[in-house]
Amino acid sequence: MSTVKIVEAPEGIGGQGFFATSLDSVVGLARKNSIWPLPFATSCCGIEFMSTMSSHYDLARFGSERLSFTPRQADLLMVMGTIAKKMGPVLRQVYEQMAEPKWVIAVGACASSGGIFDTYSVLQGIDRIIPVDVYVPGCPPRPEQIIEGVMRIQDLIGKESLRRRNSEDYKKLLEEYMVK
Amino acid sequence: MKTNLEFLAAIKSPDKPEIPYNTLNLGPTHPATHGIFQNVLTMDGERIVHGEQTVGYIHRAFEKIAERRPFYQITPLTDRLNYCSAPINNTGWFLTVEKLLGVQVPKRVDYMRVMVMELARIADHIICNSILGVDTGALTGFTYVYQWREFIYEIYEEICGARLTTNMGRIGGFERDFNAIVFEKTKKFLKEFPPVWREFENLLSRNRIFMDRTIDTGGLTMERALNYGFTGPNLRACGLDYDLRTAEPYCSYEDFKFEIPVGTTGDTYDRFVVRNEEIWQSLSLVEQAMNKIQALEAGVFHADCDKYYLPPKQEVYKNMEALIYHFKIIMGEIDAPVGEVYSAVEGANGELGFYLVSDGGRTPYRLHFRRPCFIYYQAFPEMVRGQLLSDAIVVMSSLNVIAGELDA
Amino acid sequence: MEPISLETIQQHIDSHLSNGIQISQDAFGVFNCELDIKHLYQFVHFLYKDEVLAINFLTDLCGVHYPDQKNKEIGVVYHLQSMKHQLRLRVKVFVSENKPEVPSLTGIYGSANWMERETYDFYGVQFLGHPNLKRILNMDEMLAFPMRKEFPLEDPNREDKIDYQFGR
Numbered sequence: 066m067s068t069v070k071i072v073e074a075p076e077g078i079g080g081q082g083f084f085a086t087s088l089d090s091v092v093g094l095a096r097k098n099s100i101w102p103l104p105f106a107t108s109c110c111g112i113e114f115m116s117t118m119s120s121h122y123d124l125a126r127f128g129s130e131r132l133s134f135t136p137r138q139a140d141l142l143m144v145m146g147t148i149a150k151k152m153g154p155v156l157r158q159v160y161e162q163m164a165e166p167k168w169v170i171a172v173g174a175c176a177s178s179g180g181i182f183d184t185y186s187v188l189q190g191i192d193r194i195i196p197v198d199v200y201v202p203g204c205p206p207r208p209e210q211i212i213e214g215v216m217r218i219q220d221l222i223g224k225e226s227l228r229r230r231n232s233e234d235y236k237k238l239l240e241e242y243m244v245k
Numbered sequence: 246m247k248t249n250l251e252f253l254a255a256i257k258s259p260d261k262p263e264i265p266y267n268t269l270n271l272g273p274t275h276p277a278t279h280g281i282f283q284n285v286l287t288m289d290g291e292r293i294v295h296g297e298q299t300v301g302y303i304h305r306a307f308e309k310i311a312e313r314r315p316f317y318q319i320t321p322l323t324d325r326l327n328y329c330s331a332p333i334n335n336t337g338w339f340l341t342v343e344k345l346l347g348v349q350v351p352k353r354v355d356y357m358r359v360m361v362m363e364l365a366r367i368a369d370h371i372i373c374n375s376i377l378g379v380d381t382g383a384l385t386g387f388t389y390v391y392q393w394r395e396f397i398y399e400i401y402e403e404i405c406g407a408r409l410t411t412n413m414g415r416i417g418g419f420e421r422d423f424n425a426i427v428f429e430k431t432k433k434f435l436k437e438f439p440p441v442w443r444e445f446e447n448l449l450s451r452n453r454i455f456m457d458r459t460i461d462t463g464g465l466t467m468e469r470a471l472n473y474g475f476t477g478p479n480l481r482a483c484g485l486d487y488d489l490r491t492a493e494p495y496c497s498y499e500d501f502k503f504e505i506p507v508g509t510t511g512d513t514y515d516r517f518v519v520r521n522e523e524i525w526q527s528l529s530l531v532e533q534a535m536n537k538i539q540a541l542e543a544g545v546f547h548a549d550c551d552k553y554y555l556p557p558k559q560e561v562y563k564n565m566e567a568l569i570y571h572f573k574i575i576m577g578e579i580d581a582p583v584g585e586v587y588s589a590v591e592g593a594n595g596e597l598g599f600y601l602v603s604d605g606g607r608t609p610y611r612l613h614f615r616r617p618c619f620i621y622y623q624a625f626p627e628m629v630r631g632q633l634l635s636d637a638i639v640v641m642s643s644l645n646v647i648a649g650e651l652d653a
Numbered sequence: 654m655e656p657i658s659l660e661t662i663q664q665h666i667d668s669h670l671s672n673g674i675q676i677s678q679d680a681f682g683v684f685n686c687e688l689d690i691k692h693l694y695q696f697v698h699f700l701y702k703d704e705v706l707a708i709n710f711l712t713d714l715c716g717v718h719y720p721d722q723k724n725k726e727i728g729v730v731y732h733l734q735s736m737k738h739q740l741r742l743r744v745k746v747f748v749s750e751n752k753p754e755v756p757s758l759t760g761i762y763g764s765a766n767w768m769e770r771e772t773y774d775f776y777g778v779q780f781l782g783h784p785n786l787k788r789i790l791n792m793d794e795m796l797a798f799p800m801r802k803e804f805p806l807e808d809p810n811r812e813d814k815i816d817y818q819f820g821r
């Protein structure tokens with residue numbers, strides 16, 4: 066017996082030789098199971114990400130086998146670690162370079178809110194410069210938590226409407242963050 | 246093999262300006278920099294003529310925070326210095342405070358500390374050496390040995406409950422005794438890790454490709470290394486047997502038998518080999534420490550210093566005096582003597598020093614961390630001058646530069 | 654590795670330098686001395702070249718701010734080390750906040766380069782003769798020197814974590 070698990074088909078009407086469902090759900094299904102993450106690992110949380118990627122926890126089981134180190138080909142920006150103010154513009158540039166659709170996950174207290182570093186040099190959460198979809202708490206979060214975060218991103222991706230990225234709301238959101 | 250000097254001669258002289266140099270920007274986010282540094286390299290074709298680094302991309306103002314925090318709250322900061330081997334940093338900090346306060350710790354605590362510190366050193370070197378493998382193209386070795394780093398995390402979890410940022414220990418000892426599982430797991434580690442590491446070593450250390458990539462890249466003479474303030478494995482790879490564990494023994498290292506491996510040329514290969522050998526020495530140290538701990542009477546895991554050591558939690562709930570101490574310690578109301586101490590431990594990548602100035606208040610007046618990789622990373626341009634771009638990557642990863650420690 | 658006593662060091666220094674440098678030893682075995690700024694370079698250079706003491710390793714360099722000491726507000730602390738004798742020597746110099754000028758040791762120690770830049774970054778100490786004295790950890794645009802005591806830890810412009818929510 067094969068141990069390969071196959072995802073369930075989305076809701077739809079099926080009969081002999083055909084299956085009808087909405088395009089949204091099919092695309093969502095495909096997207097959510099083949100995320101290419103861009104690890105933006107700056108400090109301690111990045112080491113936990115290494116654990117998540119390597120043999121013990123193995124993020125590849127969730128369809129994220131391929132790390133994309135270039136922002137152009139990434140779907141998911143994983144920000145792990147402290148982002149100092151000096152780093153802020155770099156992070157924004159990386160985000161701008163990513164092609165739509167793109168998602169962002171803030172891993173760790175530092176990326177989410179500045180963490181224990183309430184100081185003059187640390188950005189108090191990356192949501193001050195780019196929109197964030199999922200926050201993972203912890204200092205550092207355990208690999209299980211990081212995987213959980215990725216799964217929540219998968220939920221979001223699976224449900225997202227195909228037109229969201231063209232909508233006025235989305236444009237407004239980007240404008241709010243002054244993202245080009 | 247071309248030597249470094251021939252490489253240097255191969256760089257065209259600057260008075261032939263018809264072909265201008267290229268500038269290549271490596272970083273701040275680049276998969277091969279392992280952390281956030283920017284290197285602006287001036288290139289002649291594929292050879293590096295000059296490099297300039299920009300650091301500070303994750304500057305978190307540790308030293309400023311430390312001036313506002315009582316002693317116990319500084320331990321979590323030290324975790325985040327060299328996060329690959331946090332227990333060494335924790336212990337180094339406690340040793341500094343104990344030196345200032347004049348606390349004498351029992352032998353058993355010393356041995357317990359040696360045990361966790363050496364485990365941490367192994368964990369750190371596992372990362373550094375296996376990532377060096379990744380940078381030369383051998384990813385499998387990394388995923389293979391990383392499981393054993395996970396195993397060390399499990400031992401940490403038994404000791405203190407955390408994996409990476411351990412915050413392990415107290416002023417004067419540990420928060421609780423090592424339980425039986427710690428020893429069991431360590432025994433398992435000592436038995437099953439060596440064959441794995443031997444296999445990993447066999448994969449690389451006599452591998453033609455690996456040797457060609459690493460021998461004679463990023464070498465530095467001992468004089469230059471000392472001038473640049475190198476310490477730790479990187480200095481030992483240059484041929485000087487300087488190790489704080491023997492030069493200035495702390496934590497009863499004088500009771501242990503171990504050797505200090507040294508290299509000869511200080512190139513990437515030497516650094517790799519020195520780290521490998523240090524892993525073997527650390528394994529023996531862990532074993533010795535474990536035997537010594539078990540030979541001593543169980544139950545001694547902290548010094549007798551009620552004023553600084555947090556009372557057990559059950560006591561705090563029942564006993565007035567314990568509650569008062571608990572409150573005083575947590576709020577940092579304990580009186581520290583006025584004075585200055587410099588105390589250093591042999592961190593996994595060099596001498597990790599703490600310069601603590603106390604004015605008797607609840608917080609340090611000034612706390613300066615001597616971060617080894619901040620000091621030696623400045624030698625990087627000199628080490629890669631005249632070499633290929635791909636060598637620069639290997640040199641950087643073999644230096645074991647940790648961004649969190651570098652930028653403080 | 655032979656340990657060396659305070660008297661030996663003092664005598665040795667006195668016999669070579671004539672500017673009356675006083676060495677003392679603290680309870681932890683570290684040697685201390687406080688210097689006038691004009692002797693610093695000469696003293697450190699002498700120690701570097703000297704083969705008897707062999708104090709030729711710069712372990713650490715950092716600044717300290719004492720706002721209450723008039724005209725000696727900023728201290729620069731050097732930790733020198735002799736690996737031969739395993740002794741540590743702490744050298745301190747003090748300068749005024751208004752004119753914090755200290756000679757740079759980059760000519761002697763390559764490692765002083767970044768450490769001096771760090772000290773400049775944190776305290777604004779001008780290291781005379783430094784080849785590239787600019788900020789290292791903080792952003793170039795920053796105007797203040799953040800490790801001085803009057804500088805607040807938290808970002809003064811932050812708008813979350815508002816004080817009243819914390820009862821401050």
Ligand code: SF4
Pocket residue numbers: 108109110111145146147172173174175176180181203204205206325410
């Ligand atoms: S959240 Fe904690 S572990 Fe993660 S980067 Fe920040 S300090 Fe490090």
